[in-house]
Amino acid sequence: MPTQETDLDVLAKQLWAIGDPVRLQILRILPTEPTCENACNVSKIAERIGLSQPATSHHLRILRQAGIIANEKKCRDMIYWVQVDASSAVTEALRHVLHASD
Structure with missing residues:
Protein backbone atom coordinates (compact mmCIF):
# COMPACT_ATOMS: atom_id res chain seq x y z
CA MET A 1 0.00 0.00 0.00
CA PRO A 2 1.61 3.31 -1.01
CA THR A 3 2.23 5.83 1.69
CA GLN A 4 1.86 9.53 1.17
CA GLU A 5 4.52 11.78 2.62
CA THR A 6 3.15 14.39 4.97
CA ASP A 7 4.44 17.93 5.10
CA LEU A 8 6.25 17.02 8.32
CA ASP A 9 7.96 14.05 6.61
CA VAL A 10 9.17 16.30 3.80
CA LEU A 11 10.36 18.94 6.27
CA ALA A 12 12.19 16.29 8.33
CA LYS A 13 14.02 15.05 5.21
CA GLN A 14 14.97 18.58 4.23
CA LEU A 15 16.21 19.44 7.72
CA TRP A 16 18.21 16.21 7.82
CA ALA A 17 19.73 17.07 4.44
CA ILE A 18 20.87 20.51 5.56
CA GLY A 19 21.85 19.33 9.03
CA ASP A 20 25.33 18.23 7.97
CA PRO A 21 28.28 20.66 8.21
CA VAL A 22 29.62 19.67 4.78
CA ARG A 23 26.24 20.19 3.14
CA PRO A 54 32.80 11.24 -5.16
CA ALA A 55 32.19 12.51 -1.61
CA THR A 56 31.01 15.85 -2.95
CA SER A 57 28.68 14.11 -5.41
CA HIS A 58 27.22 12.11 -2.53
CA HIS A 59 26.39 15.28 -0.58
CA LEU A 60 25.00 16.99 -3.68
CA ARG A 61 22.74 14.00 -4.34
CA ILE A 62 21.29 14.21 -0.82
CA LEU A 63 20.60 17.93 -1.18
CA ARG A 64 19.08 17.42 -4.63
CA GLN A 65 16.83 14.55 -3.47
CA ALA A 66 15.59 16.77 -0.64
CA GLY A 67 14.72 19.48 -3.16
CA ILE A 68 17.14 21.98 -1.63
CA ILE A 69 19.32 22.30 -4.73
CA ALA A 70 18.84 21.73 -8.44
CA ASN A 71 21.17 20.75 -11.25
CA GLU A 72 21.23 21.06 -15.01
CA LYS A 73 23.61 20.31 -17.84
CA LYS A 74 24.65 23.78 -18.91
CA CYS A 75 27.85 25.52 -19.92
CA ARG A 76 29.40 22.13 -20.86
CA ASP A 77 29.04 20.91 -17.26
CA MET A 78 26.46 19.70 -14.81
CA ILE A 79 25.97 22.79 -12.66
CA TYR A 80 24.28 23.13 -9.28
CA TRP A 81 22.43 25.95 -7.56
CA VAL A 82 20.28 26.54 -4.48
CA GLN A 83 16.53 26.33 -5.00
CA VAL A 84 15.58 29.60 -3.32
CA ASP A 85 11.87 28.71 -3.24
CA ALA A 86 12.61 25.41 -1.49
CA SER A 87 14.92 27.09 1.03
CA SER A 88 12.25 29.67 1.81
CA ALA A 89 9.64 26.92 2.13
CA VAL A 90 11.83 25.06 4.65
CA THR A 91 12.19 28.21 6.74
CA GLU A 92 8.46 28.95 6.59
CA ALA A 93 7.49 25.34 7.39
CA LEU A 94 9.85 25.28 10.37
CA ARG A 95 8.42 28.57 11.60
CA HIS A 96 4.90 27.14 11.27
CA VAL A 97 5.81 23.95 13.18
CA LEU A 98 7.51 25.88 15.98
CA HIS A 99 4.55 28.22 16.40
CA ALA A 100 1.78 25.67 15.80
CA SER A 101 0.66 25.73 19.43
CA ASP A 102 0.51 29.54 19.67
Whole structure:
Protein backbone atom coordinates (compact mmCIF):
# COMPACT_ATOMS: atom_id res chain seq x y z
CA MET A 1 0.00 0.00 0.00
CA PRO A 2 1.61 3.31 -1.01
CA THR A 3 2.23 5.83 1.69
CA GLN A 4 1.86 9.53 1.17
CA GLU A 5 4.52 11.78 2.62
CA THR A 6 3.15 14.39 4.97
CA ASP A 7 4.44 17.93 5.10
CA LEU A 8 6.25 17.02 8.32
CA ASP A 9 7.96 14.05 6.61
CA VAL A 10 9.17 16.30 3.80
CA LEU A 11 10.36 18.94 6.27
CA ALA A 12 12.19 16.29 8.33
CA LYS A 13 14.02 15.05 5.21
CA GLN A 14 14.97 18.58 4.23
CA LEU A 15 16.21 19.44 7.72
CA TRP A 16 18.21 16.21 7.82
CA ALA A 17 19.73 17.07 4.44
CA ILE A 18 20.87 20.51 5.56
CA GLY A 19 21.85 19.33 9.03
CA ASP A 20 25.33 18.23 7.97
CA PRO A 21 28.28 20.66 8.21
CA VAL A 22 29.62 19.67 4.78
CA ARG A 23 26.24 20.19 3.14
CA LEU A 24 25.90 23.56 4.85
CA GLN A 25 29.30 24.49 3.40
CA ILE A 26 28.07 23.48 -0.03
CA LEU A 27 24.94 25.61 0.35
CA ARG A 28 27.06 28.61 1.31
CA ILE A 29 29.04 28.49 -1.93
CA LEU A 30 26.31 27.58 -4.40
CA PRO A 31 24.72 30.36 -6.42
CA THR A 32 20.97 30.94 -6.43
CA GLU A 33 20.76 31.32 -10.22
CA PRO A 34 21.95 28.80 -12.84
CA THR A 35 24.14 30.98 -15.05
CA CYS A 36 27.42 30.24 -16.81
CA GLU A 37 29.09 33.18 -15.09
CA ASN A 38 28.63 31.77 -11.58
CA ALA A 39 28.39 28.07 -12.47
CA CYS A 40 29.43 25.53 -9.84
CA ASN A 41 30.20 22.02 -11.04
CA VAL A 42 31.25 19.07 -8.87
CA SER A 43 34.99 19.62 -9.31
CA LYS A 44 34.74 23.32 -8.43
CA ILE A 45 32.63 22.57 -5.36
CA ALA A 46 34.94 19.72 -4.28
CA GLU A 47 37.98 21.97 -4.58
CA ARG A 48 36.36 24.75 -2.56
CA ILE A 49 35.28 22.50 0.31
CA GLY A 50 38.31 20.20 0.27
CA LEU A 51 36.56 16.90 -0.45
CA SER A 52 36.96 14.29 -3.15
CA GLN A 53 34.62 14.48 -6.12
CA PRO A 54 32.80 11.24 -5.16
CA ALA A 55 32.19 12.51 -1.61
CA THR A 56 31.01 15.85 -2.95
CA SER A 57 28.68 14.11 -5.41
CA HIS A 58 27.22 12.11 -2.53
CA HIS A 59 26.39 15.28 -0.58
CA LEU A 60 25.00 16.99 -3.68
CA ARG A 61 22.74 14.00 -4.34
CA ILE A 62 21.29 14.21 -0.82
CA LEU A 63 20.60 17.93 -1.18
CA ARG A 64 19.08 17.42 -4.63
CA GLN A 65 16.83 14.55 -3.47
CA ALA A 66 15.59 16.77 -0.64
CA GLY A 67 14.72 19.48 -3.16
CA ILE A 68 17.14 21.98 -1.63
CA ILE A 69 19.32 22.30 -4.73
CA ALA A 70 18.84 21.73 -8.44
CA ASN A 71 21.17 20.75 -11.25
CA GLU A 72 21.23 21.06 -15.01
CA LYS A 73 23.61 20.31 -17.84
CA LYS A 74 24.65 23.78 -18.91
CA CYS A 75 27.85 25.52 -19.92
CA ARG A 76 29.40 22.13 -20.86
CA ASP A 77 29.04 20.91 -17.26
CA MET A 78 26.46 19.70 -14.81
CA ILE A 79 25.97 22.79 -12.66
CA TYR A 80 24.28 23.13 -9.28
CA TRP A 81 22.43 25.95 -7.56
CA VAL A 82 20.28 26.54 -4.48
CA GLN A 83 16.53 26.33 -5.00
CA VAL A 84 15.58 29.60 -3.32
CA ASP A 85 11.87 28.71 -3.24
CA ALA A 86 12.61 25.41 -1.49
CA SER A 87 14.92 27.09 1.03
CA SER A 88 12.25 29.67 1.81
CA ALA A 89 9.64 26.92 2.13
CA VAL A 90 11.83 25.06 4.65
CA THR A 91 12.19 28.21 6.74
CA GLU A 92 8.46 28.95 6.59
CA ALA A 93 7.49 25.34 7.39
CA LEU A 94 9.85 25.28 10.37
CA ARG A 95 8.42 28.57 11.60
CA HIS A 96 4.90 27.14 11.27
CA VAL A 97 5.81 23.95 13.18
CA LEU A 98 7.51 25.88 15.98
CA HIS A 99 4.55 28.22 16.40
CA ALA A 100 1.78 25.67 15.80
CA SER A 101 0.66 25.73 19.43
CA ASP A 102 0.51 29.54 19.67
